[in-house]
Amino acid sequence: MDIVNEILEKEQKKAEKYKPITVEKHLDVEYDLGTLLVYDTNDLDSKLLDSNSNRDEYLQSLSRDNTQLLLNKIWELPTERIDEAIVVRLPQPTTVLPRSKPVPKPKPLTKWQEFAKAKGITKQKKDKLKWDEQLQKWVPLYGFRKAAAEKEKDWLIEVPQHMDPMMDMYEKKAGEKSEKVAKNELQRLKNIARSRKVKIPRVGLPITSDKASATQLSTAAVVAKASTASLGKFQDKLPKEQEARGKGVHELIPGKERKRRAPVPTPQVEKQNNLNLIDKILSKRPKIDMEKAVSQHIHKEQTQRSEEKKSMKPAKGKRKVKGNNATNFSAKKPKAGKGQRNMNKKTPGRKRR
Amino acid sequence: MKVLSEDRTKKLFEKLTKYIGVNVKLLIDRPDGTYCFREKKDRVYYISERLLQLAQTVKPDHLISAGTCFGKFTKTNKFRLHITALTYIAPYANYKIWVKPSAEQQFLYGHHVIKSGLGRITENTPKHQGVVINTMSDIPIGFGVAARSTTECRHADPLATIAFHQADIGEYIRSEDTLV
Numbered sequence: 001m002d003i004v005n006e007i008l009e010k011e012q013k014k015a016e017k018y019k020p021i022t023v024e025k026h027l028d029v030e031y032d033l034g035t036l037l038v039y040d041t042n043d044l045d046s047k048l049l050d051s052n053s054n055r056d057e058y059l060q061s062l063s064r065d066n067t068q069l070l071l072n073k074i075w076e077l078p079t080e081r082i083d084e085a086i087v088v089r090l091p092q093p094t095t096v097l098p099r100s101k102p103v104p105k106p107k108p109l110t111k112w113q114e115f116a117k118a119k120g121i122t123k124q125k126k127d128k129l130k131w132d133e134q135l136q137k138w139v140p141l142y143g144f145r146k147a148a149a150e151k152e153k154d155w156l157i158e159v160p161q162h163m164d165p166m167m168d169m170y171e172k173k174a175g176e177k178s179e180k181v182a183k184n185e186l187q188r189l190k191n192i193a194r195s196r197k198v199k200i201p202r203v204g205l206p207i208t209s210d211k212a213s214a215t216q217l218s219t220a221a222v223v224a225k226a227s228t229a230s231l232g233k234f235q236d237k238l239p240k241e242q243e244a245r246g247k248g249v250h251e252l253i254p255g256k257e258r259k260r261r262a263p264v265p266t267p268q269v270e271k272q273n274n275l276n277l278i279d280k281i282l283s284k285r286p287k288i289d290m291e292k293a294v295s296q297h298i299h300k301e302q303t304q305r306s307e308e309k310k311s312m313k314p315a316k317g318k319r320k321v322k323g324n325n326a327t328n329f330s331a332k333k334p335k336a337g338k339g340q341r342n343m344n345k346k347t348p349g350r351k352r353r
Numbered sequence: 354m355k356v357l358s359e360d361r362t363k364k365l366f367e368k369l370t371k372y373i374g375v376n377v378k379l380l381i382d383r384p385d386g387t388y389c390f391r392e393k394k395d396r397v398y399y400i401s402e403r404l405l406q407l408a409q410t411v412k413p414d415h416l417i418s419a420g421t422c423f424g425k426f427t428k429t430n431k432f433r434l435h436i437t438a439l440t441y442i443a444p445y446a447n448y449k450i451w452v453k454p455s456a457e458q459q460f461l462y463g464h465h466v467i468k469s470g471l472g473r474i475t476e477n478t479p480k481h482q483g484v485v486i487n488t489m490s491d492i493p494i495g496f497g498v499a500a501r502s503t504t505e506c507r508h509a510d511p512l513a514t515i516a517f518h519q520a521d522i523g524e525y526i527r528s529e530d531t532l533v
Contacts, residue, residue: 262356267389274362282370282374289479291502295480
């Protein structure tokens with residue numbers, strides 16, 4: 001019996017050392033074993049929390065209890081033994097955790113992609129193989145066997161009439177192709193620069209002048225004019241010359257710094273500025289307008305003449321008779337029976353018109 | 354809403370003086386508050402300071418127009434008056450042309466005023482003067498440019514153009530979508 005007591009005593013001592021594995025909770029805690037999470041919805045003891053001496057102890061005991069509950073739950077799961085170690089397969093976590101890394105930014109669109117998006121252009125899928133009538137076989141759109149097919153097709157290239165007969169058309173075609181590739185590469189690099197917000201120098205005027213537009217030519221003229229030692233200050237101006245305008249033109253002209261936009265003036269200042277400007281415009285108009293003066297003169301003459309006519313009204317009944325004139329036609333239709341009639345004269349009625 | 358550059362302000366006032374002469378001052382120097390010209394997308398708006406301040410609370414992208422559209426600057430940087438400016442031009446116009454009722458419709462369809470449709474014309478109208486076109490009952494229906502001076506009109510033949518059409522109130526219907 002001594003041994004039994006000893007053992008019991010030992011066990012009791014052990015039990016004292018370790019706290020019990022059962023925990024009493026007013027409300028059941030929520031578990032998410034996948035993330036090893038216990039969520040305790042019970043109220044905290046505010047009295048204990050406020051007291052300085054017991055706060056740590058209280059929190060420690062609370063976390064121990066909850067940890068105990070979690071471990072109890074884990075032990076309920078089916079266990080396995082792998083390499084002398086007891087392991088548990090955790091279920092799928094139910095709590096959604098926020099991601100640790102920022103959301104990746106969408107890839108910046110190329111200029112064409114942006115344009116296509118704005119215009120609603122969608123890419124149309126093309127077949128990889130296309131039937132070639134001339135070769136009577138399927139030719140790939142690009143890639144393997146395309147070049148061979150092309151070579152077979154273009155065994156002879158006609159030289160157009162207007163071109164130099166000694167021109168190597170194959171060389172020309174290869175040149176066009178390489179130019180296209182170079183253009184594409186340039187656009188690719190431009191797109192990269194755009195996405196990284198790197199400033200790239202403007203491409204100036206085209207080398208060949210036969211394709212220059214009116215705006216390009218006017219820009220070139222303005223730039224050339226300003227390209228003197230005195231920045232074009234003493235250059236004469238054409239009568240109706242206009243300064244080239246447009247995006248990026250200003251930066252090309254030598255000596256023209258980027259102007260900072262003037263601050264918005266106060267209403268009073270703006271009003272005064274506008275009034276001054278109007279005064280300037282009104283004063284600029286010619287004092288003697290030749291056209292106006294001439295027309296006024298004509299008007300005066302006309303009124304004078306009409307008044308003269310009115311004052312020189314002819315007396316009644318003294319109207320000048322302008323008869324017997326071949327050119328004198330009256331508006332009225334001549335009627336029979338109004339004039340003098342000679343009965344002896346045989347006339348076939350009135351003259352019909 | 355941008356403040357007009359000096360160059361553009363000048364162009365605007367030059368155009369307005371063609372129609373209303375010295376009276377342009379009255380548009381700016383008003384007793385009922387300060388009014389100013391503002392520009393948005395090359396269009397010039399005549400707007401009161403109070404309304405402008407309210408308009409500034411709207412995001413520029415969302416603001417289509419504020420105030421009265423007076424006209425627009427063309428791509429070649431010339432100013433073109435719109436019919437919407439008629440309300441402000443008509444009362445101040447120095448030179449007017451009155452058209453006969455029979456010619457009203459012709460004008461409202463965008464044709465020039467011809468001699469046969471001319472009812473009255475202001476005395477001493479010079480050539481190429483901006484004029485407001487009225488009906489015989491004094492309702493302004495548009496504006497144009499005098500093709501002939503008053504004295505020349507007297508001797509013009511019935512089909513001769515008296516005033517070149519610039520804008521008419523028919524545009525409110527005809528070019529509804531491009532006006533503002």
